Amino acid sequence: MWYTKPMYVGIDIGGTKTLAATLTNEGVIKESVKFPTPADYDDFIKELAHTVANFATKEFKAGSVAAPGTLDRHRGVVKSFGNLDWKNVPLLRDVEKITGCPMVMENDAKLAALSEAMLLKHKYSKVLYITISTGIGYGLVVDGTIDSNVGDSGGKGILVEWHGKLTPWESFASGSALVRRFGKRASDLNDPKAWGIFAKDLSLGFLELIAILQPEIIVVGGGAGHYLEKFYDELLINLKKYETPMLPIPKIIKAQRPDEAVVYGCYDLAKLYYKEKHA
Incomplete structure (x- = not known):
């Protein structure tokens, strides 16, 4: 039932801070929250869940999560992070549980x-x-x-x-x-x-x-x-x-949007993914 949900969600995980944002179908950021990236992965998931739960938007079409590291895209696992001591974490599964929508995972620089x-x-x-x-x-x-x-x-x-x-x-x-x-x-x-x-x-x-x-x-x-x-x-x-x-x-x-390039890339990839699924 994705077609009833008007917004996209983007999550940019950095070594020191994480940015989570909601974006309209046209790619306009409506809400954004930054929080310090916890050193522990389980603590990060809890903080992300808290952040998303406090968004005014509760339902999303699709979304994307940016990870600064080496990815196993087929399994939805980040094998290693560039500046975090997280290894082989099931990031895609965990963020889909939090957002309640289909997500795509990609390297942050590529987004x-x-x-x-x-x-x-x-x-x-x-x-x-x-x-x-x-x-x-x-x-x-x-x-x-x-x-x-x-x-x-x-x-x-x-x-x-x-x-x-x-x-x-x-x-x-x-x-x-x-x-x-x-x-x-x-x-x-x-x-x-x-x-x-x-x-x-x-x-x-x-x-x-x-x-x-x-x-x-x-x-x-x-x-x-x-x-x-x-x-x-x-x-x-x-x-x-x-x-x-x-x-x-x-x-x-x-770069034209240096501070938010990654989260806009999350939107671009999520929208492409959504279109492919509904072609």
């Missing part, structure tokens, strides 16, 4: 990628989204569809040569690495030399992804990505050094 790609769908068919936050995540969207084979492991799974040895990209080019190396968050860092170093290190992973995925455009999001203008010029200089006719460097832009 942000879908959200931003939908805003660009009339100009670009192959969109790469890279989030530079506590860690590094990425997702590829082709013709409005998430490529589920790309990006679950994020920047941890990309090895590049750094200081003479193969090193996970995320370990030295993420937002947390920026703070560790330069002593300031992206919002407070205004040293051009530091940003030049960071941009060069970022370019290593960008080049890997560009060469393999060949996107038409790259959208940059996340906490550090929100300050793209601070390192854009240096990033582009480092990328252009390696440009060839066989390796064109695509346009790079900042």
Whole structure:
């Protein structure tokens, strides 16, 4: 009886905070609640249940939950989380019990990628989204569809040569690495030399992804990505050094909805899922 239920629900699980929101059929957020993500999974489920129970909306068409980790989509299980000590948790089953509606589970960076790609769908068919936050995540969207084979492991799974040895990209080019190396968050860092170093290190992973995925455009999001203008010029200089006719460097832009890209992606995926079930 989904057709009688007018709203969608999106849940964005982060390492430090979780955002739950209800959205209209047109994708307008009507209610949203943030709460600190508990360290214990069972405590998280209780807190999420409490949050959803207090929404004015009690019935949903469908929804989506975003998990920052490696997923077993067939079983609805998150095998591991990037910044939480949860392993092999039955997330999809648990959130369906809480929301009372069919849910879809997806990697958080891929949902942000879908959200931003939908805003660009009339100009670009192959969109790469890279989030530079506590860690590094990425997702590829082709013709409005998430490529589920790309990006679950994020920047941890990309090895590049750094200081003479193969090193996970995320370990030295993420937002947390920026703070560790330069002593300031992206919002407070205004040293051009530091940003030049960071941009060069970022370019290593960008080049890997560009060469393999060949996107038409790259959208940059996340906490550090929100300050793209601070390192854009240096990033582009480092990328252009390696440009060839066989390796064109695509346009790079900042995310249009950086703070809520994931929850809008939850809406986009839930709506697509609902349509497929009722085609």
